[in-house]
Amino acid sequence: MRKKVYMVAGYNTISMGTGRKEFNPKKERAGLEELIKEAGQGVLQKIGGAKNVDESVIGNFIASRFNRQANLAGFIPYIDEGLKHKPATRVEGACGTGALALVEGIKSVLAETADVVLVIGVEVQNTVKAIYGADILAAAGWAKQRKDGHAYFFPGKFSDRAKAYQEKFGKDKTRLAMATWYKNAIENARLSPTAQEYHNTSTDPHKVAMAEPNPKGFVDSLNVFDCSKVSDGASAIAVVSEEGLKRIGIPLSEAVEIIGYGQAEDDITKDPTDPTRLETTSIAVKKALESASITKEQVGTVECHDCFTIAGIMAVEAIGFANYGEGIDFVIDGNTSRTGKVPFNTTGGLIGWGHPTGATGVHQAVTILEQLTGKAGEAQIKISPDRPYGLSVNMGGDDKTLTAIVYKKA
Amino acid sequence: MNYTDKLENVTVLGAAGKMGSGILLLTAIEMADLSLKPENKGKHFVINAMDVSSEALHGLMKYIRAQVLKAAERKVGMLRTVYANRTDLIENSEIINQYVDDVMLLIRPSVSIEVAYHSTLIFEAIKEDPDLKVKIFSNINENNKKSPWFFTNTSSIPINEIDTKAKLGGRIIGVHFYNPPAVQKLVELIKAKTTLPELEEFVLMYAKNLKKIVVPSHDFAGFIGNGHFMRDAIYGISEAEKLAKDSSLAEGIYMINKITQDYLIRPMGIFQLIDYVGIDVCQYIMSVMNPYLPNEDLHSNLLDKMMEAGVRGGQNSDGSQKDGFLKYDKNRPVAIYDINKKQYVAIADIQAKCDDRLGTVPATIKPWKSVVGAPNKEEIFRTYFADLKNSNAFGSDLAKKYAVRSKEIGLALVNDKVAFNEKDVNTVLLTGFFHAYGPINDYLN
Numbered sequence: 131m132r133k134k135v136y137m138v139a140g141y142n143t144i145s146m147g148t149g150r151k152e153f154n155p156k157k158e159r160a161g162l163e164e165l166i167k168e169a170g171q172g173v174l175q176k177i178g179g180a181k182n183v184d185e186s187v188i189g190n191f192i193a194s195r196f197n198r199q200a201n202l203a204g205f206i207p208y209i210d211e212g213l214k215h216k217p218a219t220r221v222e223g224a225c226g227t228g229a230l231a232l233v234e235g236i237k238s239v240l241a242e243t244a245d246v247v248l249v250i251g252v253e254v255q256n257t258v259k260a261i262y263g264a265d266i267l268a269a270a271g272w273a274k275q276r277k278d279g280h281a282y283f284f285p286g287k288f289s290d291r292a293k294a295y296q297e298k299f300g301k302d303k304t305r306l307a308m309a310t311w312y313k314n315a316i317e318n319a320r321l322s323p324t325a326q327e328y329h330n331t332s333t334d335p336h337k338v339a340m341a342e343p344n345p346k347g348f349v350d351s352l353n354v355f356d357c358s359k360v361s362d363g364a365s366a367i368a369v370v371s372e373e374g375l376k377r378i379g380i381p382l383s384e385a386v387e388i389i390g391y392g393q394a395e396d397d398i399t400k401d402p403t404d405p406t407r408l409e410t411t412s413i414a415v416k417k418a419l420e421s422a423s424i425t426k427e428q429v430g431t432v433e434c435h436d437c438f439t440i441a442g443i444m445a446v447e448a449i450g451f452a453n454y455g456e457g458i459d460f461v462i463d464g465n466t467s468r469t470g471k472v473p474f475n476t477t478g479g480l481i482g483w484g485h486p487t488g489a490t491g492v493h494q495a496v497t498i499l500e501q502l503t504g505k506a507g508e509a510q511i512k513i514s515p516d517r518p519y520g521l522s523v524n525m526g527g528d529d530k531t532l533t534a535i536v537y538k539k540a
Numbered sequence: 541m542n543y544t545d546k547l548e549n550v551t552v553l554g555a556a557g558k559m560g561s562g563i564l565l566l567t568a569i570e571m572a573d574l575s576l577k578p579e580n581k582g583k584h585f586v587i588n589a590m591d592v593s594s595e596a597l598h599g600l601m602k603y604i605r606a607q608v609l610k611a612a613e614r615k616v617g618m619l620r621t622v623y624a625n626r627t628d629l630i631e632n633s634e635i636i637n638q639y640v641d642d643v644m645l646l647i648r649p650s651v652s653i654e655v656a657y658h659s660t661l662i663f664e665a666i667k668e669d670p671d672l673k674v675k676i677f678s679n680i681n682e683n684n685k686k687s688p689w690f691f692t693n694t695s696s697i698p699i700n701e702i703d704t705k706a707k708l709g710g711r712i713i714g715v716h717f718y719n720p721p722a723v724q725k726l727v728e729l730i731k732a733k734t735t736l737p738e739l740e741e742f743v744l745m746y747a748k749n750l751k752k753i754v755v756p757s758h759d760f761a762g763f764i765g766n767g768h769f770m771r772d773a774i775y776g777i778s779e780a781e782k783l784a785k786d787s788s789l790a791e792g793i794y795m796i797n798k799i800t801q802d803y804l805i806r807p808m809g810i811f812q813l814i815d816y817v818g819i820d821v822c823q824y825i826m827s828v829m830n831p832y833l834p835n836e837d838l839h840s841n842l843l844d845k846m847m848e849a850g851v852r853g854g855q856n857s858d859g860s861q862k863d864g865f866l867k868y869d870k871n872r873p874v875a876i877y878d879i880n881k882k883q884y885v886a887i888a889d890i891q892a893k894c895d896d897r898l899g900t901v902p903a904t905i906k907p908w909k910s911v912v913g914a915p916n917k918e919e920i921f922r923t924y925f926a927d928l929k930n931s932n933a934f935g936s937d938l939a940k941k942y943a944v945r946s947k948e949i950g951l952a953l954v955n956d957k958v959a960f961n962e963k964d965v966n967t968v969l970l971t972g973f974f975h976a977y978g979p980i981n982d983y984l985n
Binding site: 259265280281 | 632636
């Protein structure tokens with residue numbers, strides 16, 4: 131990195147949807163406007179107001195269909211009049227949108243066109259039934275494959291991956307690992323008041339997630355617990371330079387430094403070369419670690435893109451914590467739990483915290499910021515001095531649009 | 541018999557009623573699924589939705605569209621396969637809408653009976669009036685050259701009697717759906733002595749495709765379902781009247797409704813069920829059944845009085861509950877009708893006193909909703925009924941007596957050769973009335 135870049139002042143709205151006590155699909159609830167405003171103002175309050183912001187980036191996957199709304203940059207001045215007439219950009223990369231928004235901010239700071247960038251991610255998906263939401267989310271894949279795809283398009287894609295993995299490495303053990311992943315996600319989410327599964331009261335989430343998939347009602351190789359839920363939510367954070375940090379008056383102790391990042395893109399018209407691997411993920415992570423000049427052994431916590439439990443397990447292998455085919459053992463043995471060797475998704479991840487698609491990448495950064503600065507509340511994990519780094523991996527589509535970011539307490 | 545051919549032209553009589561609309565919905569979906577099969581390409585399917593009320597048909601078409609949409613959403617995975625060759629249909633929403641259109645295209649609403657003259661299959665779900673049914677069947681039979689089959693949804697009239705009077709030559713069978721047909725799994729199948737075997741064969745296939753559970757009943761007035769329900773209701777009414785002697789009728793009704801819902805762990809209390817079915821319908825069914833029952837009097841003066849007072853229960857066209865023995869606010873009982881005072885008494889005003897009289901509720905009692913789908917419900921009931929048995933509270937005694945009476949009614953249905961066996965009686969209560977356990981059990985032995 132040619133210049134120091136920091137992230138500070140993270141904010142998450144509640145990830146709203148089934149599972150939250152307040153959620154009633156028939157009643158009106160916060161929409162795009164309210165969530166953007168809540169998250170944006172949450173950050174502005176911590177950084178001394180809109181006057182300190184040079185520019186804003188808003189990440190959103192597909193409000194054009196969920197909410198009949200495009201041109202989301204127009205909601206930035208809606209957060210605060212002080213943002214009127216300042217630059218604002220909307221970015222999109224499906225479920226990998228949030229991290230693209232962060233990278234936009236990082237690049238602006240690196241390019242010295244801004245010292246303080248407000249970055250927001252938002253998605254409001256509970257506007258349609260899941261069966262229609264599946265149509266909308268399918269746009270993260272190649273539209274020309276939709277016709278032959280599953281009714282639940284993405285669960286179908288990852289079910290195929292799970293099936294291939296199970297055939298190669300054992301059905302029972304893979305199911306056990308997926309259930310372990312779910313259990314970890316729920317246990318972590320119960321410690322994060324904004325998590326969608328915060329109110330989850332299941333006495334045995336592991337057992338629940340051992341349920342046999344129901345191919346007639348859903349997909350072949352995943353049960354519903356293997357899937358992230360439909361979520362409404364927004365997350366925001368400030369990406370700042372050293373000068374910016376001084377301007378907003380936040381001490382270094384409350385910031386994380388961005389040590390490196392890596393992006394990788396794959397051809398959306400092509401099927402994965404090997405369905406049992408997340409190839410693009412591994413490349414993005416490799417680039418990020420190289421850019422940060424660290425090894426994976428120095429990483430103390432990871433936020434990975436577990437849109438499905440199997441994606442979490444494959445990410446463990448793609449990052450390199452476990453050899454190919456051994457991610458299931460790594461997970462079953464507890465290494466990714468909050469007390470394990472490398473705690474993953476410590477506020478629940480996509481399965482537990484929720485997956486407001488365009489916001490997810492930003493939420494990952496907020497979680498790492500909270501963990502590395504000791505502000506994670508009940509969800510706080512211990513960061514050991516020999517593994518001081520945080521890593522986030524955000525994925526758009528079926529291993530297509532990848533961004534990995536490396537963080538360290540400033 | 542060719543199953544598909546028989547379903548090419550169907551008429552549902554009384555299509556806009558509660559039962560008719562459900563039968564229309566399920567049959568139209570079955571016909572649409574047949575029409576979409578490649579081997580049936582070119583075949584022309586029609587289902588006439590016949591009802592005397594034009595206004596009700598209007599509401600019916602709205603109801604059917606909404607229900608087909610829900611059905612399509614549930615089976616979109618299968619529909620994607622059905623429409624695999626339609627390159628213009630890509631998203632779930634497009635496929636679902638196409639299916640809704642395809643089902644709706646089969647349905648022709650009509651107020652005139654003549655539409656049935658061209659049908660090969662007639663579903664009848666009109667008023668439970670033997671003379672009216674006979675008159676309409678005779679009319680259709682005389683004017684229809686296709687020797688149509690008649691499927692009657694009667695819940696009480698012997699099929700043999702209709703066959704003889706309408707001169708149908710055995711082309712009739714009882715296909716008794718339960719309310720609401722789209723939800724309740726049960727279909728009672730009633731053959732008359734004369735019923736042609738191919739009708740039964742057809743119904744079994746049709747019911748299987750609709751994922752229904754078929755329970756055969758002997759051709760005896762009331763069959764199994766009403767054979768149990770009407771006697772259960774008469775018992776409930778008499779118990780409430782007994783309690784009224786040292787309180788008020790409203791209090792008696794409140795207590796028996798509570799006993800039958802909470803203490804017996806049923807989906808609703810007996811008075812709410814009477815309201816749900818309709819006080820008028822219950823009165824009518826009893827009057828149809830009673831002449832066939834030389835040794836008992838299936839008749840209630842209280843029902844007559846309620847009818848005279850114009851309090852009938854039943855449902856509005858949107859499915860909401862009309863006031864009957866109970867007054868409802870958003871389908872929840874809030875008051876009870878006292879026929880002597882000709883007014884509703886708020887439950888809140890009598891609840892505490894009545895609950896106090898019923899005494900301590902057994903500790904292991906569970907709401908119906910929490911046990912009906914429980915995998916270990918057998919164990920739950922054994923524990924609960926053992927508790928109930930040991931309790932001497934007034935409410936517990938009423939509940940025990942009620943359960944014993946319900947079992948007696950069930951056993952009598954087998955003894956009197958209405959039901960083929962005890963299991964069938966239990967299946968009817970489980971799948972037609974949504975009870976969580978069958979009345980013939982040994983829980984209180």
